[in-house]
Amino acid sequence: MGETTERIFGITVLGRTLEHLGTQMYKRRDVALAELVANAWDAGATEVSISIPLADDYDPAVSVVSVTDNGLGMTETQVDDEYLVIGRNRRAEGQAAPNGRKVMGRKGVGKLAGFGLGRTMNVLTWTGGRSTSIELDGQALKADGGESKTLEILGTVADASGDLPYRSGTRVAMKQLKHKTPPDINGLHQALARRFSRTVVGEMRILINDVELQQPALALSLREPAEGERTEELGDGNTVTWWAGFSKTVLPTELQGFTVLVNGKTAQAPPYFFSVEATASGQHGTKYLSGVIEADFLDDGVDDESDRISTDRQEIDWEDGSTQAFKAWGEALTRRLLRERAAARGKAAEKTVLDDAGLAARLEQLDAPSKEKAKKFIQSLGSADTEPEKIIPLADTIIQAFEYRQFHDYISELDDASDDPEQFKRAVSYIHGWRLLESRALLEVIKGRIEIVEKFFGMIVNFANETAHRVGQDNLHDLVGRYPWLLHPDWQVLSEERTMTKQLEEWGAAMPGVRDDTRYDFLALRGDGQTIVVEIKRSAHPANLEDLQQLERYVETLSQGAPNVRGAFITGKHYALTASTYASWMARENIELLTWGDVHTRVANHYEHYRAILEGDLSKDSFARHAREVAMTRNVLNSGTAYRTRAERRDGVGPQDNEFRLPETRLAGGGPGASGSDSSAEEPTNPNPRPVPRPPLPGPFKGRS
Known part of the structure; x- marks a missing residue:
C-alpha cells in the first residue's frame, strides 16, 4: 500500500481571470452544473453522476452537491500544473480532449463554477491507483487572489480508495451551499438536457441522483x-x-x-x-x-x-x-x-367555425366583402392561440358585428387591431364578455322606438289617414301594425283585421250557419287575462255613435269565444255625440275611449323610462328578439313611411315585448273564463264634456290603462 502524504499545492491566477469570474457568472444552479459536466466531457468521461439533496433533506449548512465522472482523472502533478492554473487556455497549449472529442473548455475558469453552488469546493481525483484531494475556499481565493499571484493550498495524496465508483475519475463536491431554497430536480433535468447536444448525451451518460438525464417530452x-x-x-x-x-x-x-x-x-x-x-x-x-x-x-x-x-x-x-x-x-x-404557425392556426380556427353549421350559414348570408373580412378576423383569433373552446363564442361575436350595420364602428376598431392577434383577441373577448353587442343592440332598439314614437306624434298632429289609400302612403294602421307596442307597452297584439267569424272559428266558438264578416282593427291581450278588441280612427275623424256601437258589437260577439273581452276606441278629440251620450259611454266598464294624444303620451313616457332602465341593467331582455326590429326601424326611418306591402301584412304584426297567452278554457267550452282588474291603473280624472261636436276626452279611467 502506498504512502499517504500531505502536499502544498499552488493555485495561480493569471491574466483576466477575475474579470472572467464575475460574481454573478455561475449564480444559477443549472449553469454551474453544466460547466462541471462539460469538464467531465473534456476529461474523456463516458458517465457523469450528479448528486443533489432532496427538498425534504435540504439544509444549506450541511447539504452537499457533487459531480462525479469516470474520466481520465489527474495525477498530483497535473492538479498542480494544470487544474490549479486558473485562466489556462488548454487549446492554445495544444492539449486535446480524449477520444477525439472537441474540447468544450477554453478559458480555464469553468472549474470554478462550483463556487456558484457552495462556498467551499472539495476536489477528489484519481488515476493509476493514486488519488489527490484538495479543498478550495472561495472566500480566501477572492480575498487573496491577484493577478499572477500563487496561493498555497494544503492537499492529500494517497492510494485510491477501494470504494471509488470508477477506475479513474474526478469528484467535485460543493459544501456550505449558497442557495436557500432546495433544488428543483425536474427543472434541472430540463435545463441540462437543453444545454448539451444529442451527440454529447449519446456519448456520455448524465445522471441526476442515479436517474439518467430526462429529455423534455414535447408534444x-x-x-x-x-x-x-x-x-x-x-x-x-x-x-x-x-x-x-x-x-x-x-x-x-x-x-x-x-x-x-x-x-x-x-x-x-x-x-x-x-x-x-x-x-x-x-x-x-x-x-x-x-x-x-x-x-x-x-x-x-x-x-x-x-x-x-x-x-x-x-x-x-x-x-x-x-x-x-x-x-x-x-x-x-x-x-x-x-x-x-400563425397562418396554420388561423386556418384551423376558420375550419372550426365552418364546421359549425349555424355559424357557417350565418357567414354565407353576409355580403362577400363582409364574409371575407369576418374570416380574416376569425383567423386572427386562431393566430392569437385562442383556446379551442373559446373560438366558437368569439367567432359568434365577430359575425354579430357584421350582421347588424349599427355595429360597423366596432368592425373598424377590430380591423385596426387585427394585425396584432393578441390585441385582437383581447378586443373581441372584451366585446363578448361585456356583451357589448347585445347591450348596444338593446340601446338601438330603445332609441329606434323613441324615434318611432316621435314619428307617431307627427302623424297624429298632422291628421294622418287611418289606412292607406294608395301604395306607399303613410297611415296609422300600418304604423301600429309594424309597431303594435304603440297602442300600449303592456299589451300583446295578437292579430289585425280579422272577421268576427274567422276569429270565433279559431277559438272553436263559431255558431253554425251564422256568418259575420265585419272586421276589427286589432286584437290584443293584457297581462291580467283581458282580451282587448281595438278600433282606431284617424285623429281628424269626429267619432259618432255608429262607430262606438260597432265596437260594442265586436266586444259582444267575441265574448262568445273568450272571457273578459273589452273594447278600446282610439281617435282624436272630436266626438259627434251629445254630452250625455258621451258621458254614458265614458262610464262603460267594458269599453275605453282614448285619444291618440293619450296613447302617445303613455308610450313616450314608458320608453323614456325604459331607456334609463336599460342603461343600468341590460340582463332582462334578449338580443335576438329585437334584431328584426332594429333593421325594420332603420328602413322605416330612412324611407319615411311605415307602409307595409300585402305580403308584410300577411306575415302578421311586428315584434313586441309581451308574450301573453289566451286563456286555455273558453266560454264556448263551458268553463269559467279568466278575469281580473288592473290594480296598477291610474285614478280617473273627471270628464267635462262640451257640447257637440267637440266634447273633450279625459285621461285613463279606473279599471283601464
Missing part, C-alpha cells in the same frame, strides 16, 4: 424537419444544423426558443429568438417554439480574438462580424416559423 403540433435535423449553409461559408417545433401547450421558459450549441454545449442560452420576438408576425407563438441550433464554427479558434462566446457560455457576441450571417439567417428562420 409538438408542427416540427421542421419532421424528423432529425437539417443542415444549411449561411452564405459565408459556414453551416449550421438545426431543428425546431411548436408545442401544443405553452412551454416552460427553459424550453422556449432556441438554444445554440457549440461543440456540443450551450453557447446561447434559451429562450432565444434572434431578437425578433417583439416584431415578428405571430410573435405570441414564441411561448410554444422550441428548437436547437448547432453552430460549431463559432468556437473553432484557439486565441482570445477568435472567442465569440461569453465566459459563462450564456451568450454569443452578436456584434462580432463573423456572426452577422448567422444572425440574419436566424432572424429569417424565426420570422418564417412564427408566421407559418
Whole structure:
C-alpha cells in the first residue's frame, strides 16, 4: 500500500481571470452544473453522476452537491500544473480532449463554477491507483487572489480508495451551499438536457441522483424537419444544423426558443429568438417554439480574438462580424416559423367555425366583402392561440358585428387591431364578455322606438289617414301594425283585421250557419287575462255613435269565444255625440275611449323610462328578439313611411315585448273564463264634456290603462 502524504499545492491566477469570474457568472444552479459536466466531457468521461439533496433533506449548512465522472482523472502533478492554473487556455497549449472529442473548455475558469453552488469546493481525483484531494475556499481565493499571484493550498495524496465508483475519475463536491431554497430536480433535468447536444448525451451518460438525464417530452403540433435535423449553409461559408417545433401547450421558459450549441454545449442560452420576438408576425407563438441550433464554427479558434462566446457560455457576441450571417439567417428562420404557425392556426380556427353549421350559414348570408373580412378576423383569433373552446363564442361575436350595420364602428376598431392577434383577441373577448353587442343592440332598439314614437306624434298632429289609400302612403294602421307596442307597452297584439267569424272559428266558438264578416282593427291581450278588441280612427275623424256601437258589437260577439273581452276606441278629440251620450259611454266598464294624444303620451313616457332602465341593467331582455326590429326601424326611418306591402301584412304584426297567452278554457267550452282588474291603473280624472261636436276626452279611467 502506498504512502499517504500531505502536499502544498499552488493555485495561480493569471491574466483576466477575475474579470472572467464575475460574481454573478455561475449564480444559477443549472449553469454551474453544466460547466462541471462539460469538464467531465473534456476529461474523456463516458458517465457523469450528479448528486443533489432532496427538498425534504435540504439544509444549506450541511447539504452537499457533487459531480462525479469516470474520466481520465489527474495525477498530483497535473492538479498542480494544470487544474490549479486558473485562466489556462488548454487549446492554445495544444492539449486535446480524449477520444477525439472537441474540447468544450477554453478559458480555464469553468472549474470554478462550483463556487456558484457552495462556498467551499472539495476536489477528489484519481488515476493509476493514486488519488489527490484538495479543498478550495472561495472566500480566501477572492480575498487573496491577484493577478499572477500563487496561493498555497494544503492537499492529500494517497492510494485510491477501494470504494471509488470508477477506475479513474474526478469528484467535485460543493459544501456550505449558497442557495436557500432546495433544488428543483425536474427543472434541472430540463435545463441540462437543453444545454448539451444529442451527440454529447449519446456519448456520455448524465445522471441526476442515479436517474439518467430526462429529455423534455414535447408534444409538438408542427416540427421542421419532421424528423432529425437539417443542415444549411449561411452564405459565408459556414453551416449550421438545426431543428425546431411548436408545442401544443405553452412551454416552460427553459424550453422556449432556441438554444445554440457549440461543440456540443450551450453557447446561447434559451429562450432565444434572434431578437425578433417583439416584431415578428405571430410573435405570441414564441411561448410554444422550441428548437436547437448547432453552430460549431463559432468556437473553432484557439486565441482570445477568435472567442465569440461569453465566459459563462450564456451568450454569443452578436456584434462580432463573423456572426452577422448567422444572425440574419436566424432572424429569417424565426420570422418564417412564427408566421407559418400563425397562418396554420388561423386556418384551423376558420375550419372550426365552418364546421359549425349555424355559424357557417350565418357567414354565407353576409355580403362577400363582409364574409371575407369576418374570416380574416376569425383567423386572427386562431393566430392569437385562442383556446379551442373559446373560438366558437368569439367567432359568434365577430359575425354579430357584421350582421347588424349599427355595429360597423366596432368592425373598424377590430380591423385596426387585427394585425396584432393578441390585441385582437383581447378586443373581441372584451366585446363578448361585456356583451357589448347585445347591450348596444338593446340601446338601438330603445332609441329606434323613441324615434318611432316621435314619428307617431307627427302623424297624429298632422291628421294622418287611418289606412292607406294608395301604395306607399303613410297611415296609422300600418304604423301600429309594424309597431303594435304603440297602442300600449303592456299589451300583446295578437292579430289585425280579422272577421268576427274567422276569429270565433279559431277559438272553436263559431255558431253554425251564422256568418259575420265585419272586421276589427286589432286584437290584443293584457297581462291580467283581458282580451282587448281595438278600433282606431284617424285623429281628424269626429267619432259618432255608429262607430262606438260597432265596437260594442265586436266586444259582444267575441265574448262568445273568450272571457273578459273589452273594447278600446282610439281617435282624436272630436266626438259627434251629445254630452250625455258621451258621458254614458265614458262610464262603460267594458269599453275605453282614448285619444291618440293619450296613447302617445303613455308610450313616450314608458320608453323614456325604459331607456334609463336599460342603461343600468341590460340582463332582462334578449338580443335576438329585437334584431328584426332594429333593421325594420332603420328602413322605416330612412324611407319615411311605415307602409307595409300585402305580403308584410300577411306575415302578421311586428315584434313586441309581451308574450301573453289566451286563456286555455273558453266560454264556448263551458268553463269559467279568466278575469281580473288592473290594480296598477291610474285614478280617473273627471270628464267635462262640451257640447257637440267637440266634447273633450279625459285621461285613463279606473279599471283601464
